[in-house]
Amino acid sequence: EVQLVQSGAEVKKPGESLKISCKGSGYSFTTYWIGWVRQMPGKGLEWMGIIYPGDSDTRYNPSFQGQVTISADKSISTAYLQWSSLKASDTAMFYCARHLSPQSSWVPFDYWGQGTLVTVSS
Amino acid sequence: EIVLTQSPGTLSLSPGERATLSCRASQSVSSNYLAWYQQKPGQAPRLLIYGASSRATGIPDRFSGSGSGTDFTLTISRLEPEDFAVYYCQQYGSSPKTFGQGTKVEIK
Numbered sequence: 403e404v405q406l407v408q409s410g411a412e413v414k415k416p417g418e419s420l421k422i423s424c425k426g427s428g429y430s431f432t433t434y435w436i437g438w439v440r441q442m443p444g445k446g447l448e449w450m451g452i453i454y455p456g457d458s459d460t461r462y463n464p465s466f467q468g469q470v471t472i473s474a475d476k477s478i479s480t481a482y483l484q485w486s487s488l489k490a491s492d493t494a495m496f497y498c499a500r501h502l503s504p505q506s507s508w509v510p511f512d513y514w515g516q517g518t519l520v521t522v523s524s
Numbered sequence: 525e526i527v528l529t530q531s532p533g534t535l536s537l538s539p540g541e542r543a544t545l546s547c548r549a550s551q552s553v554s555s556n557y558l559a560w561y562q563q564k565p566g567q568a569p570r571l572l573i574y575g576a577s578s579r580a581t582g583i584p585d586r587f588s589g590s591g592s593g594t595d596f597t598l599t600i601s602r603l604e605p606e607d608f609a610v611y612y613c614q615q616y617g618s619s620p621k622t623f624g625q626g627t628k629v630e631i632k
Contacts, residue, residue, distance in 0.1 A: 447614070461619060502574065507616075
């Protein structure tokens, strides 16, 4: 069974750093692109970027480039989303999701993690 | 960047009725790489339709997708109680792979 299990909710202060995780299981982690999607409170879905764990090839939405870093550790089948200096406006739910077909990012997301709620408040 | 505009913002219908949701793109979607997702409160999105008209695994046949180029439609032939949710379209034919703002289907 394919599963993406994300790390738990976080409460942080502005200026702090954070790294959240997404662990894949039940499939070949290195051969499927993984993406990250932001959902701000009461709002829609925003595509942040994707990574191919096999070689760590990464693509960003220009709106998020420089604001976050996407990475992966294929040895433990885990993808990451990190911030070096959080802002209050980073408060949101963040989902990781797997692409439908191996080796291609030109397909939709089929499996999603349960989401990680990040709250940034002083 | 391709902007997807969904309409209406909210659709108020009764169980058993037909729902028609629209997604319009600011430019042609490459290869009709258009997907629809359903999201219920407190849950992650679920893939319904991809390639504009192909149902994802396990999706009931009351859900259908159509359209090409810049105009796409998701149709739910007869609404079941579990279908009341928010629906998003997404184009994945060009980067960044944008989502529409969502259509909420609510019980009338």
